[in-house]
Amino acid sequence: MKRHCSALAPLVSASCLLLAGRAHAATGKDWGRPTDISLDGWRSDQLFNITTVSVTILFLIMCGIILWALAKHRAGSHAHYEHGIGRSHLLFTAVVSSIIFFGVDGTLLVNAFEDIHAAYWNYPTAAENPLTVEVMAQQWAWAIRYPGPDGKFNTADDIVTLNDLHVPVNKPVYIKLRSKDVIHSFYLPNFRVKRDAMPGTTTDMWFQATETGAAEIGCAQHCGVNHYKMRGVLTIQSQADYDTWYKAAVADARLRNDMSDKESQWGWDWESK
Amino acid sequence: MSTHDEAHDSHGGGEHEEQHIHPEPTSFIRKYVFSTDHKVIAKQFIWLGLCWLAIGGTMAMMIRWQLANPGKPFPILGGLVFGASGGVVSPASYTSLFTMHGTIMIFFAITPIMIGGFGNFCIPLMIGARDMIFPLLNALSFWFMVLSSCVLVGSFFVPMGAAAAGWTNYPPLSVNIGTPGLGQTMWVLGIFLAGTSTIMGAINYITTVIRLRAPGMGYFKMPLTVWGLWLTAILNALFVPVLGSALILQFMDRVLGTHFFVAGAFVKGGGDPLLYQHLFWIFGHPEVYILILPAWGVISDLIPFFARKPAYGYKLSVFAMSMVCVLSALVYGHHMFTTSMSPLLGQGFMVLTMIISVPAEILFLNWLHTMWHGAIRTPPPMMFALGVVFVFGLGGLTGLYLATISTDLYLHDTYFVVGHFHLTMAAAVFLGSFASIYFWFPKMFGRQMNMGLAKLHFWLSFIPINVVFCIMLAVGLGGMQRRLYDPSVYTTFQSLQSLNVWISRFAYLLFFGQVFFVYNFVYSIFRGEKASENPWEVGTLEWTIPSPPPHHNYDKIPLVVTGPHEFNNPAVLKATGRDWIAQDVPIPGDLPAESQSA
Numbered sequence: 001m002k003r004h005c006s007a008l009a010p011l012v013s014a015s016c017l018l019l020a021g022r023a024h025a026a027t028g029k030d031w032g033r034p035t036d037i038s039l040d041g042w043r044s045d046q047l048f049n050i051t052t053v054s055v056t057i058l059f060l061i062m063c064g065i066i067l068w069a070l071a072k073h074r075a076g077s078h079a080h081y082e083h084g085i086g087r088s089h090l091l092f093t094a095v096v097s098s099i100i101f102f103g104v105d106g107t108l109l110v111n112a113f114e115d116i117h118a119a120y121w122n123y124p125t126a127a128e129n130p131l132t133v134e135v136m137a138q139q140w141a142w143a144i145r146y147p148g149p150d151g152k153f154n155t156a157d158d159i160v161t162l163n164d165l166h167v168p169v170n171k172p173v174y175i176k177l178r179s180k181d182v183i184h185s186f187y188l189p190n191f192r193v194k195r196d197a198m199p200g201t202t203t204d205m206w207f208q209a210t211e212t213g214a215a216e217i218g219c220a221q222h223c224g225v226n227h228y229k230m231r232g233v234l235t236i237q238s239q240a241d242y243d244t245w246y247k248a249a250v251a252d253a254r255l256r257n258d259m260s261d262k263e264s265q266w267g268w269d270w271e272s273k
Numbered sequence: 274m275s276t277h278d279e280a281h282d283s284h285g286g287g288e289h290e291e292q293h294i295h296p297e298p299t300s301f302i303r304k305y306v307f308s309t310d311h312k313v314i315a316k317q318f319i320w321l322g323l324c325w326l327a328i329g330g331t332m333a334m335m336i337r338w339q340l341a342n343p344g345k346p347f348p349i350l351g352g353l354v355f356g357a358s359g360g361v362v363s364p365a366s367y368t369s370l371f372t373m374h375g376t377i378m379i380f381f382a383i384t385p386i387m388i389g390g391f392g393n394f395c396i397p398l399m400i401g402a403r404d405m406i407f408p409l410l411n412a413l414s415f416w417f418m419v420l421s422s423c424v425l426v427g428s429f430f431v432p433m434g435a436a437a438a439g440w441t442n443y444p445p446l447s448v449n450i451g452t453p454g455l456g457q458t459m460w461v462l463g464i465f466l467a468g469t470s471t472i473m474g475a476i477n478y479i480t481t482v483i484r485l486r487a488p489g490m491g492y493f494k495m496p497l498t499v500w501g502l503w504l505t506a507i508l509n510a511l512f513v514p515v516l517g518s519a520l521i522l523q524f525m526d527r528v529l530g531t532h533f534f535v536a537g538a539f540v541k542g543g544g545d546p547l548l549y550q551h552l553f554w555i556f557g558h559p560e561v562y563i564l565i566l567p568a569w570g571v572i573s574d575l576i577p578f579f580a581r582k583p584a585y586g587y588k589l590s591v592f593a594m595s596m597v598c599v600l601s602a603l604v605y606g607h608h609m610f611t612t613s614m615s616p617l618l619g620q621g622f623m624v625l626t627m628i629i630s631v632p633a634e635i636l637f638l639n640w641l642h643t644m645w646h647g648a649i650r651t652p653p654p655m656m657f658a659l660g661v662v663f664v665f666g667l668g669g670l671t672g673l674y675l676a677t678i679s680t681d682l683y684l685h686d687t688y689f690v691v692g693h694f695h696l697t698m699a700a701a702v703f704l705g706s707f708a709s710i711y712f713w714f715p716k717m718f719g720r721q722m723n724m725g726l727a728k729l730h731f732w733l734s735f736i737p738i739n740v741v742f743c744i745m746l747a748v749g750l751g752g753m754q755r756r757l758y759d760p761s762v763y764t765t766f767q768s769l770q771s772l773n774v775w776i777s778r779f780a781y782l783l784f785f786g787q788v789f790f791v792y793n794f795v796y797s798i799f800r801g802e803k804a805s806e807n808p809w810e811v812g813t814l815e816w817t818i819p820s821p822p823p824h825h826n827y828d829k830i831p832l833v834v835t836g837p838h839e840f841n842n843p844a845v846l847k848a849t850g851r852d853w854i855a856q857d858v859p860i861p862g863d864l865p866a867e868s869q870s871a
Binding site for chain 2: 030031032033034043044047048051054055058059062063065066069070073074075076077078079080081082083084085089090093096097100101104105108109111112113115116117120121139179180181182183185187189190192193194195196198199200201203204205215216218219220221222223224225226227228229231266
């Protein structure tokens with residue numbers, strides 16, 4: 001079912017933040033945010049909504065004052081002669097700025113700091129037994145490597161796929177990214193995260209899915225003519241389905257991996273930087 | 274008339290340069306082409322900037338056409354520009370288009386119009402000087418911009434076409450691995466030359482403001498336009514050289530085979546692509562303030578001018594603009610949150626970025642306070658100035674989402690960013706440029722523009738520009754990345770297509786709405802109604818001399834005794850019956866300037 005929003009578009013201009021941020025966020029269809037299927041996506045969404053409410057209020061107040069002044073203090077009315085440099089004026093400006101800074105910016109800072117420590121930079125430890133995956137980005141595809149049964153990367157039992165990432169639901173997935181050529185950015189719209197993949201450096205990201213199904217992997221960093229085609233698919237399966245896929249993939253890997261082909265051994269030791 | 278100025282005889286200021294009156298050149302070439310007159314150079318910069326604005330705008334139309342009608346030939350120009358692909362924008366052309374659109378608008382449209390044009394025109398006139406302190410350097414600055422424009426134009430016609438690595442030009446995409454064409458090298462060269470031109474202008478502006486202020490023109494008597502332009506010049510002088518250094522290294526990577534920014538499978542060892550991002554954004558973040566500060570300064574003057582009230586909290590506005598300059602140097606890391614920078618560093622950059630909202634709030638409060646209890650006139654320059662307040666309000670507030678790491682990790686490199694930065698530095702500067710053009714046009718050309726057409730132009734700019742960039746915010750919220758040739762590749766974003774189509778429709782409206790400006794501008798230069806000396810009834814120095822001003826601006830260097838926004842001063846009203854007073858006229862009842870300085 002596809003809803004057309006053409007008639008709404010002009011309205012959006014006036015209040016797009018509020019409309020798009022609130023009314024359509026929940027549906028995950030049409031033109032709101034894509035459905036959140038992640039453990040930590042609510043952090044971004046909730047903070048987005050808080051920001052939207054705050055900035056909408058501030059913006060409406062600002063527009064209200066401008067319109068009021070335009071209506072009430074028109075040419076010909078008596079203009080006050082004031083420079084606004086008295087102590088009370090300074091105090092007023094200081095108080096209003098402080099309320100906005102500590103109220104709005106402060107809220108965002110406190111919440112974002114918590115998110116950083118609780119989620120975005122809080123990588124899963126070995127004890128949490130995350131699924132570890134290495135991703136080598138290149139123009140214009142994502143090469144994906146699982147360590148295989150031996151738990152080590154760059155060995156004969158590695159599962160290697162192209163643009164096809166399978167993960168079990170409700171399990172942390174820890175990804176390390178590198179790039180072969182230019183900078184790319186591994187982007188999961190349904191998980192509200194992205195991380196750059198750079199040549200010469202390894203970057204980390206992690207996520208955890210809460211629903212099974214398919215989602216898209218995008219490249220968010222302009223990486224050349226076919227940047228727009230650099231799309232991968234993330235398949236989220238129940239543990240049982242994932243295990244079935246994994247078993248078949250491992251069997252396939254043992255047949256396909258050719259250890260004499262150095263070029264295909266692009267993986268790296270998980271701990272190395 | 275004495276050929277010496279009287280500056281050194283008068284009291285009220287510190288030390289002043291002696292400024293001779295030079296006879297106006299008579300040959301066409303000296304007068305209109307290789308002129309050293311700041312007013313002529315200002316017009317040259319504005320013409321150059323407007324031409325580039327039209328080219329950059331046409332490119333935006335091509336981008337929007339492709340997004341709304343993928344795979345359909347671009348009307349009229351298509352066959353000429355995209356002949357090889359049958360008039361259709363090809364993926365390769367598309368990457369060049371968005372790269373050159375950004376480059377052109379930033380370095381060749383906004384910079385020449387606001388900084389080169391109005392910086393040149395306003396600074397000497399508003400501080401009571403006869404010209405820039407280094408007139409020849411000023412001319413050189415313009416001709417470097419012409420040279421760099423030629424290099425940029427030429428880059429479209431070399432094999433493999435113009436640059437295509439995005440205006441941010443991130444390596445390794447921007448080195449030979451990603452973009453081997455000559456066009457990309459010419460881009461580096463062109464921007465380097467444009468930067469050279471900017472630095473020449475910056476040094477000139479900084480020195481002129483320090484050395485050539487008329488006697489009595491203390492720093493806190495300067496119009497806020499001059500403050501905005503002066504702070505811009507300081508940022509330019511400090512940070513454009515950083516871009517220059519990055520470009521030199523990149524040039525060496527491209528031409529000499531060095532590996533400063535290259536790493537990955539194609540090189541042994543190699544350098545660090547991230548180093549470029551640091552260098553680029555150390556320049557790049559101040560750059561966005563470089564682009565907006567002149568507009569802030571202009572509207573900080575226009576609002577009191579047309580609200581007929583003194584600028585509210587003048588010194589606080591100056592303080593706020595200066596604070597923004599300092600902070601702009603300390604926040605660049607927020608462009609790099611997704612590069613996996615240390616969370617501690619990320620938090621630091623986030624706090625510093627948020628602090629910028631304080632001076633921004635001060636400026637907004639001052640603008641609103643200035644209007645409050647005014648007697649507001651709303652001719653086109655004021656309409657455009659209020660338009661700037663509106664779009665910059667939207668743009669500034671949407672910056673909060675991108676300064677917050679939690680939301681930025683999702684929104685980074687999506688259309689939300691595109692909407693945000695266009696509202697701040699495109700829409701705000703676009704409207705600010707027109708506010709400046711409509712306001713100073715009578716002084717520049719001695720004629721008035723048609724006010725009815727100007728109002729029509731305002732509504733045809735203000736409404737579509739807001740619709741376009743606000744829908745972009747919504748598309749970004751939907752998750753769509755920037756710089757996608759065909760977003761329908763992603764099923765997630767297919768439902769956003771109707772929004773993309775609407776963005777394009779309003780973008781076309783915005784583009785064609787400019788016809789009314791072009792007609793009005795060209796017609797008024799030749800046929801406009803003759804302008805009086807002071808059509809807006811304001812007090813800054815440029816309005817005390819004829820329109821257009823004589824070659825040497827001031828027959829006698831004025832002695833400044835009054836602030837720039839002394840509107841509705843009761844003493845002035847009582848003595849003259851006017852609600853304004855020129856900066857070189859003492860407020861009735863005040864002590865004469867001689868005894869003040871004693």
